[in-house]
Amino acid sequence: MQVLRGELRQAEPMARHVSWRAGGVAARAYFPADVDDLAAFLRTISAAEPLYFCGLGSNLLVRDGGLRATVVFTHWALRQISVLGAGETNITIYAEAGIASPKVARFAALHGAAGAEFLAGIPGTVGGALAMNAGCYGGETWNLVESVRTIDRHGVVRQRAASDFKIGYRSVVGPENEAFVAATFRIPRAVDDPGGEKSRNKIKQLLSKRIASQPLQQPNAGSVFRNPPNDHAARLIEACGLKGTRIGGAEISKKHANFIVNTGGAGVTKAADIEALIDLAQNTVREKFGVELEREVRIIGERG
Secondary structure, eight states: OOOOOSEEEEEEEGGGTSTTOOOOEEEEEEEOSSHHHHHHHHTTSOTTSOEEEESSOTTEEEOTTOEEEEEEEOTTTOOOEEEEEEOSSEEEEEEETTSBHHHHHHHHHHTTBOSOGGGGGOOSBHHHHHHHTOEETTEEGGGSEEEEEEEETTOOEEEEEGGGSEEETTEEEOSTTEEEEEEEEEEEBOTTOTTOHHHHHHHHHHHHHHHHHSOTTSOBOSOSBOOOTTSOHHHHHHHTTOTTOEETTEEEOSSOTTOEEESSOTTTSOHHHHHHHHHHHHHHHHHHHOOOOOBSSEEESOOO
């Protein structure tokens, strides 16, 4: 039997690991040393054991009752990034699931690629970006994906082509019970910008825009809802007069109505406060406009 090299914790507070800084505890948490160690760990878990993968927790709400499950944290170890090839028209970059998306944007710019700058505006990891086809400022993750590596409940690692997945707006459907451990991105070469200066300047502009328009100084999980066709969730929520609405320590941001912020910090604001505001926004927009807002954020766990 292979000796595990990662760290296993019991009763791990998830508020430490999600960007909302709220929520209950996970029964078990595993921090793998690398992909091989993760595979070895997964082979020790019963098929009946509920299992979740978590990166930076930037798109996740864990209910106050916590998780009777094991959570695997990828960003502690799955952080390799490298250039696999540099052709005349494309740069091929390999990035593991635990790498923060903004790092991929900067790495691509540094190596003469253009077209990945939007990743700087995505606060999560590569794994999360792959799982939901994250995007912003006109770019989407899977537009750059050539192939991915996945791992299943039995610790089997597979190489899969992008064509193995059905991709939509903030939606990815693929083989069941497989989690992403890495991706290979094919990004256009910046022919007129070999040093990446233009790409780096574009990243700076996008980050300045993000800082100006989003409540980044308060704990949040990014956009709560997907934008409906030909409209914006923020516009609908604001038109309902919900900006600034509070429940407990949670608030629909005064700066951006599609953000819910934690005003009280860990231990003060409850996940239930945040979820109540999510429900309020959905119900109010439905009643006033007949539009069903779909969540971008994932809600898991048991109610407290």
